[in-house]
Amino acid sequence: MHGPCGGDNPKCPCMIENKCSKNFPKPFLDHTSVDSNGYPIYRRRNDDLFVENSGVKLDNRSVVPYHKVLLKRYQAHINVEWYNQGASIKYLFKYVNKGPDRATMAVIQSNNVDDTKDAVDEIKNYYDCRYLSACEVSWRIFGFDVHYKY
Template sequence: MFMHTDDKIRTVENIDPYISAEIPNIHEDPDLYSLVKEFMIHGPCGAENMNSPCMVDNKHSKKFPKKISNQTSVDADGFPIYRRHDDGSVVDKSGVKLDNRNVVPYNKNLLKRFQAHINVEWCNQAGSIKYLLKYINKGPDRATVEVAQTNNEDDNAEQVDEIKDFYNRRYLSASEAT
């Protein structure tokens, strides 16, 4: 989803109203709390679960847990470091207590509306946009399908027209279909 030019977030100060990477207060918004707990907590992984798919060569490929940060900022490479307070908020997932360092960035309105894992990121450089659109740019996926006739009863079976029975089909992924 791309925002209209007039609505784009241009400064770091404007990120927090749209993107959160913190566990909401269970008493202020219990519905949002349960959605974040169910869909937006990464883990457990690392020492608690070395068999997690995000673990590659005993290292975390997604760089979780993230660092605690009292305010949203941008690092030297232009990537956002979202606000993640050390306020004692935790969720229990598979018997492991996880805090704000394990929250995947989300938009509360999208999360409440669609009730699904929706990773929301602030992009302000061409490299980020290229990453987001890599599946559109890599070209279509293709599948080859063959329909073959078999006749196990008779060795003198009729010749099969291979050209007629050979089909080349194209699969449209979700991004291409959209």
């Protein structure tokens, strides 16, 4: 449940300019639909059921979407939503498919002795390192194709 916020609790952390930043409470709706940006607007029934939190009655308008099986299995709230629009898919995978981050580093061996006598082999000590994200590492461990052409 989200809240209480709004007029019932103006000091709630989600409040920005006297309005809930998460747009709660949501309106009652008979059917799930998709807005103009491709995000789901979930069905919320007006069944007169409520829970009381801090003296405020919270109904279906304050329910945060959840996945019951994952919630019970991992005993944690995991936000899982299915989007059916191309723009949403592009947004979700923008960060997963982002190009690899790189770092340039040098390895220098020093024994606190005057190193000016020996020539430094810059090519030997130069490394161009790639950062591999968890997604890319697991993709490579399982042996999936990283790219393909046809």
